[in-house]
Amino acid sequence: MSGVAEAGLTTRLTDWMRTRSWAIAMTVAIVITCGGLVILETARQRIASEYEAALEARSATVQLSDLDRHLAQMSAHESRYLLTSSDSDARSYCASAIDIRRAVGSLDSYFRRAADSAELASFTQIAALIDERIGGGARAMQRAAPHPLDLSACGTVDAEGAVDASLVTSTLALLRDNEERRAQRALDASRADQRVSTFAAAGLSALNIVLFILLFRNLGIQIDSQARVQKQLITQQEELDQLVNERTRQLEALGWHLQAVSENEKTQLARELHDELGAILTASKMDVAWARRKLQDADPVIAEKLARALATLDQGIALKRRIIEDMRPTVLANFGLVTALRTLADEAAQRNGWLLDLQLPADEIQLDEQTEIALFRVAQESLTNAAKxxxxxxxxxxxxxxxxxxxxxxxxxxxxxLPADLKRTHTHGLMGMRQRVAARGGRFDIRRGDLRGTDIRVVLPVANVGTAQTQDAARTDTPAGHASFEDG
Structure with missing residues (x-):
């Protein structure tokens, strides 16, 4: 059981991964992209910091070289003054001293910020030696001057003792070499970080490309699968539509057949009622009328009973006539649709007190029997609904x-x-009218009137069945044409 459960879990996980693969791939791509951007930004900051450190080290190297040059110029001005006692050499000496102190101040800020403790100690020592060197040179020129010199521009000149110039030069060279190495190390680190960043960017780009290729491939597979499923659904829908259309045609044919059978049965029943029951009722009426005439003087009581029996037979004959008319209107069979509609409307108007507006053709129109029956039944049902x-x-x-x-x-x-009545499926009258019209390939429309009331419109295709005389002859030959026999 545990193996089956694990297999089911694995199947569900696989299905979930398959259906959610595009979301997973997109999420991984976004995470990789964001992580790559963070890595690249960190690398950029490191490269910028290393490059800035290299520039500062190179600038410090240049400043140390300038400081060495200024010291050489200052020594040259001192030596020239001791030989010529020229005041311009003394002033040049102080100008060089000012440049030297400015350079020392700038380098001191750099070494305090960027150098280690050993380099800072070396520079502090060389700065003190330079200051002593400036003071010693100023005192030497003051002693050798033929007149007092104004050396206030040289700064403090109270330092005592001689300074070894070679020590200053060698220390400056050592510091310069250290800064050059520092600059080179910073540049090397910057280049290495650049290479790493390039490789990382290339790797992340390649990984994203692979992920997007997989993503689009999976999307393509899913789109193809959906297209196949949609095509199958369309095929199934077409098959279902074809089946529904076929079933609809079969139902319409069945409905038409049932209506034809119903009409034929009504015709047969009307013929039997007319021929059989009509003959029985008529014969009975004649016999009762004969007996009443014979007993009218001899036995008035029996004659009265027979008179009531005659009235009852008349009611039966009238009922039989109405039933026959409902099942197979004799006026439709004998005179045609126009006369049948006029008769049907006049009788309905008399029963219900309607104001009637008939717009019928002056002459009979040539229609086949089934079309006449369908239109007459629609009119009959419509007037019945209007009355009810x-x-x-x-x-x-x-x-x-x-x-x-x-x-x-x-x-x-x-x-x-009402609109709700139009949607009701159990309204048999409306369903019957729709079915009759649909079976003849026609159109049936029922709706509320523009102001009030109900509008029913029926349109049926017409097939020519012969001349009006032929139709009249056919109607004359129908069994329903003997409707007057019952009145004998």
Whole structure:
């Protein structure tokens, strides 16, 4: 069990690494870049510090050389004065002394800041010797002068004793050599740090390049994988759409078949009711009427009962007629759609007290039987809904035909259909109308009116089925054409 758990954990970790590899690589690249920038900045500061130390050491070397030169010039001025007693040589001696003291002060600041204790002690000793050398030379010129000299510009001249010039020169040379070595070491360290920085920058750049290559490669793989998955999804979606379309066509065909079967069954049932039940009811009515006439004088009580039986038979015949009309309107079969719509609308208007606005063609239009049935059933259901729910006072019916299609528009001024009712899937009346129209390849639209009420529009394609005379002859041959037999 532990092995299975470890394998599962490893699989999950691998999957997580695969899905998060781009984020990990980006994070590592950012960390490496930031670390590289810190390293490079530190190296830059070190290189700048070492280069500055080299420059200071070189400057100290130059100053030590200048100090040695000034000391030589000062000794030359002293020797010339002792030979010529020229006041200009005395003044030049003091000028050199001033330059020497200035150089010593600058070097003293440098050695106190940058040199170690041994170098600082050596420079302090040489500074004292130089000061003694200046004072000794000034005293020598004062003793040898034919008249008192103004040597205040030379500074303090109270120092006693002679100073070994070779000691001063050798010490200055030693200090100069040390500073040159210090400058060279600083330059070497600076170059080494530069090489290290270059190698580090190159290594970090190469590592980042490798990481970005891996990152983009992984992104490319993921993009390809997503493209394949998307292509598969598109293929599956197309297959599902094709399957849905096929199932939709099958359902439409089934719906059309069921409607055709239903209409055929209604026609068959209407024919049987008309032929069988109508004959029975008519025969019974005739027999009862004959018995009533025979017993009218002999037995008035029985005659009265028979009269009520005749009234009941009349009600049955009327009920049978209404049922037949609902199942298979005889007026539609005998006279066509225009007359059937006018009759249907007039009867509905009389029952509900509507103000009727009919805009129907003056003559019958040539339509196939199934199209006429579909339009009549839509009108029948629409008027039934208007009577049940709309509370309308006016109904408009418009029927037009042309350009290969027939259009039916039914509108009322009632309360109007609610948006929620348009989305209800269990509204069988609306579903039936939609199905009838869709089965004929037409368009069905129902919506609230612009001001109030409900608008229903149906558009069906028209197929020419022959002349109006041919249609009339076909209607005359239908079984429903014997509707008047029941009234005998």
């Amino acid at each position: 729910y709309a509370r309308a006072t006016q109904v408009t019916i418009v029927l037009t035909a042309g350009d290969g299609e027939v259009s039916l528009h039914i509108a009322d001024n009632g309360i109007g259909i």
